[in-house]
Amino acid sequence: MTVYENIAYSLKIRKVPKKEIDKRVKEVAKILEIEPLLKRKPVALSGGQKQRVAIGATIIRKPKAFLMDEPLSNLDAKLRAQMRVELKKIHNQLDTTIIYVTHDQTEAMTLGTKIVVMKDGEIQQVDTPQNIYSNPINKFVAGFVGSPSMNFIACDVEEEAGKVVLIFAINNAIKKIYPNNHDAQLIREKYMGKRVILGIRPEDVYEYEEAKKRKIDLNSVGIEEEIVTREMLGAEVMLYFEEQNRTHAVKLGPENKTRIGEKIQLFFDTDQIHIFDIETGRNILYRERN
Secondary structure, eight states: OOHHHHHHHHHHTTTOOHHHHHHHHHHHHHHHTOGGGTTSOGGGSOHHHHHHHHHHHHHTTOOSEEEEESTTTTSOHHHHHHHHHHHHHHHHHHOOEEEEEOSOHHHHHHHOSSEEEEETTEEEEEEOHHHHHHSOSBHHHHHHSSSSOOEEEEEEEEEETTEEEEEEEETTEEEEEOOOHHHHHHHHHHHTTSEEEEEEOGGGEEOHHHHHHTTOTTSEESOEEEEEEEEEOSSOEEEEEEETTEEEEEEEOTTOOOOTTOEEEOEEOGGGOEEEETTTOBBTTHHHHO
């Protein structure tokens, strides 16, 4: 069948009058920007065009809700990005609920107005994309959302001159993180003398000059890391270092010139850290930031 016939098929078998079918096919084709393709056969279409036709065959029925099960999984990276934009536009135009199943967290974050994160069939968190990203309920959600994913470092909770300090030591080098007063009090109540998991996203770690500008240069002490990999992405530079047998990422501005093998002083924005219970994975600071 042609593209026109594919889109019209569900109405045809419901005995909808031809004039009504023609009107609705043309409306759908206009929304999806496939009007010039209506006379073509599927074999003459690109992957993205086929996806639009498939969506057109669905939306012409005007359902109350759509269920899309990984609709972009068989497309290449560039086409996936294009189709995400198209789906967002379609959602805005139709103003209809879409239940969208995906393993791709980028699709979830860019398309969703509400995200349900699941693990082993169990719901972990239901929230807006921004809250899922900035206020994850547990370590699984924190690690699932974000690219590169959140950095996780095991720390001991100790006290220094009356202040709570998170300490991790590598090769006899003591590295310290000082939580802000509010978070420090929550940590002190149940975790003093215990081990926890510190979580921080790559964009919340800074080199000295930027840390000084942001007045966070006193939040971290002794975090000097050797860079094992460097990625220049145009608008940003990704630096990678190894700590506790894991590779961690730092997202810096394009002006950064640190090379592989060189060491860099890093400072954590402690207003953006997350603390996870080492046994349950629960975000200790979650409820207070919600």
